[in-house]
Amino acid sequence: MLTRTRNPFDALYDLRSEFDRIFQEFAPEARSLLPGRALVARAFPLMNLHESDEALVIEAELPGFTLDEIELSLLGRELTIQGRHEMAQERDGDAQRTERPSLSFSRTITLPYEVNPDRVEARLTDGILRVTMPKAESARARRIQVRGE
16 A cells, blocks of 8 residues: 655645745735845844954944944943934924834844953944954963973
């Protein structure tokens, strides 16, 4: 007797198709947020993390933000960048188009190792936040002398 078994992943594919249909019906632009689509939702702000022998450096894109709208905090190996940007409301007449909404965000990243919190520096220049975090002594490479007998 030949029996046919259903692939257990078929149910997941069916569910995915149903979600696609719902997103298409209610919010066509939301389809781009589903995995496997050309456009992908990204975290905000976009940032790069690189290191030198002495420090970790994070560069984050924050166009339009001022110093007063950004807050940084460091707890152990977790750096949190928070911000709130309020767009000025038009006072004369009715708004005909509003595409630049107010924005608030919070993003926490885990650093690969401890940094010296007393020496962290942050600068905002041309919409780029640059945070320089010197490595803690315990995170720095040390040269070990090899001795013979």
